[in-house]
Amino acid sequence: MHSRHFLLGRRNAQLSPEERTMLEAAISEVRLVEARETIVNAGEALSTSTLLLTGFMGRYMDDRAGHRQMVAMHLPGDFVDLHAFPLQHLDHDVATLTPCEIATVPHDRLTAITERAPHLGRMLWFSTLLDAAMHREWVFRLGRLDAEGRMAHFLLESWLRMRTVGIAQGPEFRLPLTQADYGEICGLTTVHVSRTLSSMRKKGLADVRDGVVRLIDLAALIRAGEFNPDYLYLHDGAVTP
Amino acid sequence: MHSRHFLLGRRNAQLSPEERTMLEAAISEVRLVEARETIVNAGEALSTSTLLLTGFMGRYMDDRAGHRQMVAMHLPGDFVDLHAFPLQHLDHDVATLTPCEIATVPHDRLTAITERAPHLGRMLWFSTLLDAAMHREWVFRLGRLDAEGRMAHFLLESWLRMRTVGIAQGPEFRLPLTQADYGEICGLTTVHVSRTLSSMRKKGLADVRDGVVRLIDLAALIRAGEFNPDYLYLHDGAVTP
DNA sequence: CGCGCACTTGAGTCATTTCAAAGAGGGTGG
DNA sequence: CCACCCTCTTTGAAATGACTCAAGTGCGCG
Numbered sequence: 001m002h003s004r005h006f007l008l009g010r011r012n013a014q015l016s017p018e019e020r021t022m023l024e025a026a027i028s029e030v031r032l033v034e035a036r037e038t039i040v041n042a043g044e045a046l047s048t049s050t051l052l053l054t055g056f057m058g059r060y061m062d063d064r065a066g067h068r069q070m071v072a073m074h075l076p077g078d079f080v081d082l083h084a085f086p087l088q089h090l091d092h093d094v095a096t097l098t099p100c101e102i103a104t105v106p107h108d109r110l111t112a113i114t115e116r117a118p119h120l121g122r123m124l125w126f127s128t129l130l131d132a133a134m135h136r137e138w139v140f141r142l143g144r145l146d147a148e149g150r151m152a153h154f155l156l157e158s159w160l161r162m163r164t165v166g167i168a169q170g171p172e173f174r175l176p177l178t179q180a181d182y183g184e185i186c187g188l189t190t191v192h193v194s195r196t197l198s199s200m201r202k203k204g205l206a207d208v209r210d211g212v213v214r215l216i217d218l219a220a221l222i223r224a225g226e227f228n229p230d231y232l233y234l235h236d237g238a239v240t241p
Numbered sequence: 242m243h244s245r246h247f248l249l250g251r252r253n254a255q256l257s258p259e260e261r262t263m264l265e266a267a268i269s270e271v272r273l274v275e276a277r278e279t280i281v282n283a284g285e286a287l288s289t290s291t292l293l294l295t296g297f298m299g300r301y302m303d304d305r306a307g308h309r310q311m312v313a314m315h316l317p318g319d320f321v322d323l324h325a326f327p328l329q330h331l332d333h334d335v336a337t338l339t340p341c342e343i344a345t346v347p348h349d350r351l352t353a354i355t356e357r358a359p360h361l362g363r364m365l366w367f368s369t370l371l372d373a374a375m376h377r378e379w380v381f382r383l384g385r386l387d388a389e390g391r392m393a394h395f396l397l398e399s400w401l402r403m404r405t406v407g408i409a410q411g412p413e414f415r416l417p418l419t420q421a422d423y424g425e426i427c428g429l430t431t432v433h434v435s436r437t438l439s440s441m442r443k444k445g446l447a448d449v450r451d452g453v454v455r456l457i458d459l460a461a462l463i464r465a466g467e468f469n470p471d472y473l474y475l476h477d478g479a480v481t482p
Numbered sequence: 483c484g485c486g487c488a489c490t491t492g493a494g495t496c497a498t499t500t501c502a503a504a505g506a507g508g509g510t511g512g
Numbered sequence: 513c514c515a516c517c518c519t520c521t522t523t524g525a526a527a528t529g530a531c532t533c534a535a536g537t538g539c540g541c542g
Contacts, residue, residue: 042471043471059377061377061378061380061381061385063381063385063386063467064467067385069380069381069384069385071377071380071381072377083370083373083374086363086366086367086370087367087370087374087474091374091377091378091471091472091474092377114355114359114362114363115359118355118356118359118362121355121359121362122327122355125327125366125369126327126328128366128369128370128373129324129327129328129369129373131373132324132369132370132372132373132376133324133328133332135373135376135377135379135380136300136302136312136313136332136333136376137302137332138376138380139302139310139312139376139379139380139383140302140304140310140312142380142383142384142428143310143383143427143428144302144304144308144310144428145304186384187383187384187385226304226305230283230284230332231332233328233332
């Protein structure tokens with residue numbers, strides 16, 4: 001399948017063709033999932049991990065009142081719950097935001113990869129560390145930025161990530177999130193997301209509406225979000241050869 | 242050195258004696274570092290990682306105004322910047338909170354471990370995933386909890402972690418942090434940390450002072466911090482045999 | 483047509499910050 | 513040995529950012 005090969009391993013730029021083939025061969029199944037469906041519940045035992053081929057997914061933790069905090073958003077090419085391989089079960093839920101095409105990879109095949117292809121194994125490790133680096137940035141975002149800064153930071157992060165996998169080019173791109181989603185990402189209420197976005201629109205920073213993001217004043221967004229893209233390791237991706 | 246062997250690998254309960262020996266043999270140097278010293282700056286190229294033997298360390302990201310957000314705290318037995326092995330440089334600073342005894346592990350020896358001992362390699366991977374799980378919990382804490390909840394959550398997390406490495410037993414334990422540290426952890430100002438702690442004292446939840454934490458009403462703390470310890474994977478730690 | 487969902491807007495409240503000042507303790511140098 | 517100066521902590525008062533509650537708009541879809 002063309003699109004599958006196209007996306008696979010996109011996130012880890014340093015894979016050789018043989019490694020890509022090996023990873024692709026580890027897929028046991030590809031299927032479609034509807035929007036807003038939970039595909040993994042926190043705590044359940046897992047013997048497979050999920051590679052996202054098309055669509056958007058999120059990882060969530062719930063508070064007692066049922067309010068959700070998103071702890072990660074995933075794009076095509078992401079190994080959404082690769083950490084379930086070493087961890088065996090997850091501390092959060094995984095759900096689709098949009099309709100998604102996902103590939104299933106059994107853990108025993110990953111074990112074989114770490115044994116037969118140590119470099120590819122380290123690239124998988126690298127991929128989970130990218131998630132961790134993003135988690136840290138989310139901690140920073142929530143701990144130190146105000147509503148506008150959080151939104152700006154998240155929009156910039158998403159834009160760069162989407163550019164690296166080729167689903168965004170210019171400063172206008174499709175990001176099919178509702179304001180409630182933004183609230184779950186940025187630790188804000190829906191109401192306050194609405195106010196924040198309209199203020200950013202008024203100030204000429206960015207225009208977010210109808211699932212489309214238009215970044216208008218990049219310099220101001222970078223300033224507001226105190227954004228430094230180093231944590232995305234965009235020009236790295238190799239461990240040892 | 243007795244204490245070294247005692248601590249090494251404590252975090253990853255499932256290491257065999259041979260694996261412990263192998264990890265210990267990877268240490269090239271042990272040294273002492275004073276309190277409040279930065280041992281790694283964000284962005285610098287790294288060819289070694291650091292194992293914390295005694296003392297407390299933190300990982301930090303700075304905002305433009307120079308305010309810091311702590312993104313992780315480390316205890317004896319933690320591989321503080323193991324992720325520098327695949328990543329090659331870090332997106333945050335690493336600094337001591339107290340005087341620390343640290344062991345240096347060159348990355349080429351870690352490469353050898355992943356090649357010669359895949360299971361130990363996966364345990365190292367597991368260890369970085371524990372950090373990621375804690376990062377997620379910190380995202381949740383900052384995104385969904387109020388000041389009292391954040392403090393309660395952090396105190397409980399620290400208590401459980403310290404119990405698993407044997408440096409805390411009962412509900413009273415030494416945690417040598419200032420209120421400014423708590424602020425950098427919980428995304429609060431020092432002033433508000435002071436108010437929050439005194440309110441928790443008044444309510445009989447916990448008594449934090451002079452670097453000593455006394456957890457008084459565990460049930461209430463768990464409720465306030467919406468605390469569920471599953472993310473610490475305390476009863477896990479094995480991948481595949 | 484009407485219902486549900488996403489978004490907007492307003493008014494009032496509350497949590498946290500900011501600014502300011504002062505106390506408590508520990509260590510150091512005169 | 514005392515005076516002084518750190519750093520850490522506490523407290524007060526005012527300002528502000530975000531939340532809650534509430535009502536209302538616009539839109540797509542059955």
